[in-house]
Amino acid sequence: MKPRVLQLFTSGINCDRELRFAFETAGAEVQEMHISELIQQPQALESCDVFAIPGGFTYGDDLGAGRVLALEVERYLTAPLRAMHERGGTIFGVCNGFQVLVKTGLLPAIPGVQVSLTWNASHRFECRWTRLRVEEPMGHILPPGSILHAVSAHAEGQIVLQNPEQDVPTLLEAGVIALRYCNAEGTITETWPDCPSGSRGAIAGLISQSGRILGLMPHPERNLSALHLPDRGRGAWGQGNDGIAFFLGLLAPYQARVRS
């Protein structure tokens, strides 16, 4: 049996095709469900390994990116999601999906640290390739210190914190920072263009202490071949296999279960 992914759909989700393709290429079986169906049949979560929220502009990002979908998830899906996670399932969000996970409070869920995602420092939507350094807490998915190349394409991807000087070390210590923006030399940076949003702590992605709730702003599902890279695979952006490696790593626990 293949790893089973339940992919959420609702008004404004628009990165569903490429996310589904990436999961399937990495060996998963993907079921898509509209939130209105999932609210009617929350038991669908019982039989899945990964619950994924794709990117997009849910409900137009009106009232703040991911805000209204976060309310819906909180109100209708909190209990079944918690059960699914406790059973060993993974909750994954990319771009708008990550915004939803932060706004529901599922990430980073560290007491005393208030995290929000807001407008890029430039106050503009921006689409560009970025380099993300894999941090220790995500080491079970990709090698720590390696670089994941992915497309940033968002307007509200800036991590903001109440007290950045205290909160970044707290989050590092808590082991919830998964990915940080870096430059071509691999050095962490908060400055544009390597970090397009100006995110505090150069945070591009967060992971729960369980290691099974993961969200990131940039899109690994858009890096599936050398043809996708800006230099067409000449080395500055890897070889075009980062995206697949990422999804294989995400699905690995469920592949292993299948083999045993």
Added chain:
Amino acid sequence: MTLTAWRVELELEPSRKDPLGEAALQSLAARGFPLPGDLRVGRGYLLPGSLSRDQVEAVVERLLADPVNEVSRILAPEEADPHGAQTLLVRRMPGVSDPEAQTAARALALLEIPLPAGAPIETYRSYRCLSPVDAQAFLQHGGPALANLTIEEASLGSAPVHLHPTPSPRPSQRTEVPLRALDAAGLASLSAQMSLALTVEEMQAIQAWYQQAEREPTDVELETLAQTWSEHCKHKTLTGPVHFQQINASGEVVAERQYQNLLKETVFAATQKLSPDWCWSVFKDNAGVIAMTEEIGIAIKVETHNHPSALDPYGGAGTGIGGVIRDILGTGLGARPFASTDVFCVGPEDMEMDELPPGVMHPNRILEGVVAGVRDYGNRMGIPTVAGTVLRHPGYVANPLVFAGSLGEIPRACVDKAARPGDLIVAFGGRTGRDGIHGATFSSEALHEDSESVDAAAVQIGDPITEKKVLDVLIQARDRGLFTAVTDCGAGGFSSAVGEMGEEIGAEVDLEQAPLKYSGLSYWEIWISEAQERMVAAVDPKHLSNLQELCAIADVELTVLGTFAAHQRLILRWHGEVVADMPMEFLHGGVPQPCRQAVAPVPPQNSTAWPEQGDWASLLLQCLQHPSITSKEWVLRQYDHEVQGGTVVKPYQGANGHGPGDGTVVKPRLDLPQGVALGCGLAPRQAELDPYAATANAVDEAIRNVVAAGGNPHRTAILDNFCWGDCRKPDRFGSLVLAAEACRDAALAFGAPFVSGKDSLNNEYRVGEEEKAIPPTLLCTAMAIVEDCAQTVGTPLTKAGNLLLLVGLTDERGGASVAADLLQLDDSQVPRPNFDTAPALFACLHQAIREGLVAACHDLSEGGLAVAAAEMLIGNPQLGIQLDTSRLPQATELPLAARLYAETPSRFLVEVAPEDVESFASLFRCQAWASIGEITTSQTLEVLADGQSVFSLSAQELATANGVFA
């Protein structure tokens, strides 16, 4: 009745930088009203006054305010604003759609805070000045600087704020308009009074029909005729008869031609003559469709949205892209959009405010608005905007052009459609409001200085998320075979959608069934409203419940409006009473087609030779910063040009993402190797001198773009968009006839059929008595099939030691070139493609790319060879180029300036590895080409002539001049 409201404003915390506040300060300063101190911008919400303070505070905390970086200001209903005199509020006018407010209402329900009936929510913006300010002056300058007064209103925070009441109802009983007894003058004034935009001849044709029918028309019948016969819907000028004369400098007629139907005998004729079997649908549906594989076709359409964008750049461009996406959704039984294009033509960057005609926005504000409009609509739809350009010219100051294109994939079995008698007429998507009443007739009229105030109703506001829902549900319904035909509500609204679908059979509509945004619309407003995001489908009654179920899950509203019939008539009812009853034949075939006159001069032939001496390095830097050539990366980065994961040759390329591409290649299906290359060409500066050559060059450029990226020239389809002045004037129409002839000749020469097109005439601007036309503008868009996306190339240099080959011949004609503009040469000879040699050359280049002989390729366009070489280096500044201008193919007599800067079409600069040159040479044995340079590691562009250095510029200098950031 006064509807009181809570005012909630969310500002960034005082310690945080407010980029919107800074932008607002700049806009105010630009209008001569610099503010001392800081300005904070707030997201404002008006909530019904009947809510309790606890409820409002809960809404703010749980829904509206960011928990980390925002602070809220809450004012109770009728509470005085302590900062009122230094706060400006910008609100939508009554009746203007407010999608965010609808989302807020939905979210309140999730919080279990019920909204009182009839009490809506509104959103607005607040601008709070932190230091004291002259309140009246702030209002006076802040209004035009911070609001779009066509659709928004500005007020001071000190004035009481109430929710807008529901728009007042208009009388709506069956109304006849007596016209049988009117004379010509009476008919003209009736047309003007009802904003019908019909000519006296057309009014007379209508009069004659009603005289025969022995009754007066109803208001909605006249409105329907006006919509259906509008230039926008009917393209009367291009499809009518025309008598064309070409005259020489002394006024003698040197050539004369007559067309019964200009478009049919030029553009369509070329397609018909070519008619390749890979063209699946041409000129009959909302978009053209060609084959990508045997099972999958690609639909393509490019539209203009010029006049609405002049009044409201943001909304106009957004609804422009939204409209063309619906054209793709409404092609066949529905195509799935996977790429968008846009081209903007605006006035010069450096215009002073006092140079602007009255009522006209600054070109930079227009450009920012249209870019933001396409960005916000396209990004929300999740369709990558991948190709396009920005062109500046003084002729577009008062009448900017906004082109928006869309491409979709469609299964072959879904290409044909036909509504059948007995099918239900089903509307789905957005609701109908008073937006965009008379859009079709408005776009067919010239703009004038009062346009801003009188035509507010013609501006529509887009709601991309509603359209996204429509897209999702439509494709699912298509795949389940739930409808027999579908089309979009574009210009003319239901009247055109139902009219077109029922043209061959007949239709009956009950107008009171249409779901409305607010009550009070009269039946004719419902019928012609251009409210956005609506589609109409023909549904077999047995499939209705399935379709309703799909729509319910996706939260899409669906309504049965009526039935298609077999009586060849259009019948409209309002609460059971018949308010219109006309035969389809008269509606669609009754428009009179008078013969128009068209006159064009023989193009001037004066030419100043290129100067022998000059500072060629500085000329290159000037070219790179010329408005036509300067980097447009800042535009593309605001578009999600990689969403859907299929963009494999990007608009800006190379490791740094700064190298401008030629064609963009997009894979509509991630599981298939095939893709589509997209390119465009337009040359309005050339068209002012020689419309024929300019048009041929635009076609050449569009095809050149796609071939350079790896598109197959034998599978290339092209589209025309004619934007012209008022073609009732013979001089305007004259250049259009020449352009149409050039389209025909170029399509035949390249074997590239036109598959779709659109025209926008009457692009004129009236100030007092003076009427000015835009430069004749033909946009050619090319789409080529790529059999294997692995066989595509980019423009950035790839490897030191490789050779640079110039393919194609250069001649010295320099008319309307960028260099001629900068050097102020009086050269009116415009180059043109050689139709005998160019197609074979394109075919050879394509073969070379397929065989893997080409490492990089860039076409030569504005700025000629020098700019093409510079741009290839900007895409990979780690390398260098040594270029020997003495080695150009067959160019011994050409002056150096022409070698570097002439803009002869049909040329490419190609990077080839030394070991591949022999194979390349054998492919190109019958073509003009030469090896003219080497790729080095010098990080400079070194230009030689006769073995001597002419100049040398570093990659960094070139990139800086080109406006590349970072």
